[in-house]
Amino acid sequence: QILTAAEAHFEAGVLRGKRILVTSGPTHEPIDPVRYIANRSSGAQGTAIARALRSLGADVVFVTGPADVPPPDGVEVVRVETAAQMQAAVDAALPADAAVFAAAVADWRVASASGSKIKKKDGALPVLEFAENADILAGVSQRISGRPGLVVGFAAETDDVIAHATAKRARKGCDWIVANDVSPETGIMGGSENAVFLISDAGVESWPRMAKEAVAERLAARIAAALVS
């Protein structure tokens, strides 16, 4: 009976029958079997967005790197570690009605990753050679066929937030960019609040600082409005 009530709730949701992909969390790029390059994304914002979309009735595919917070209930969870794995999971998850790329994907991987632990040898320093990872957001945004009707990217910046994010939106070809300032002094990366700009064809909206859950609910409502209008 509880299940039936829950089902009825989702069936009533404005996003009922819509398939939405959400990526979340950091990626980890191996240096050797014990070391890796990470980033400070906790996955909190992406997780909150997936939960908010689900609560509006969407079928959510949640592709997540190794996050600090557990994935939401009621979504299809795909766990990945590296950017390359995330790209493969995104490709496998499409087509979708909308896609929200909230993950902090590594721009680079270590091309010279070692199969055994790199040892310290008197005075010698390691040399890491990098290779560029595929740009998942641009790849999906610029698809000729199978492009989601709405593609939302994120821009985590430490300076010139609006300028960098506006340029990123044009460069990637996504519809919206959610931009924020992740300088350490803001406490946003790893924290419970977020202060974002929503950048679209309509211009730049500045949202007040609020809980990440509130940002998620507001964004989910906007996505619903865009998909069902």
Place this chain on the structure above:
Amino acid sequence: QILTAAEAHFEAGVLRGKRILVTSGPTHEPIDPVRYIANRSSGAQGTAIARALRSLGADVVFVTGPADVPPPDGVEVVRVETAAQMQAAVDAALPADAAVFAAAVADWRVASASGSKIKKKDGALPVLEFAENADILAGVSQRISGRPGLVVGFAAETDDVIAHATAKRARKGCDWIVANDVSPETGIMGGSENAVFLISDAGVESWPRMAKEAVAERLAARIAAALVS
């Protein structure tokens, strides 16, 4: 009354009045404000050792990097992020009767760490320059004054475990080395079990694979025997 009972328990412990330093967890070395180099240490083994020493009555100073598991109750916790911060915390925690260096400390930091997020520029790859971190284990082991009576190091290896760890013991000057194989296929890093070798003046002991808590209790008992003999 519960407190009094607990106090009586610790007062009765064989390590009562002994001050023991335990380091644990990974260190994180920043690349820029959002990216860092990490390692797969969960902090589980170091945390279990601190707990086991505390349960034998020791006064434990627990210096921990950003671990996946919470620190044990009843110990003095010092939280750090980088190897340099860990070294400073270790120096501040000494003198001690014994020191157990279970942390997976980064051998290298990024000398060219950036104050703002490194941007992707058409085709250009980042160049990271490294600098060697101070060797905390060797520094404490080779102290002329203020050296703990017993210094225990760890060696996480992926090949030639005993040979590498025996050489490490000689090179660092510590009394014991607890060595293990952290190759991904062992499932030890991030897992609940450990299979270690204890290397000392007396030679190499191979301990069977067991829960990390059991390794910790066995090691704590050996430390107690060494300190009170």
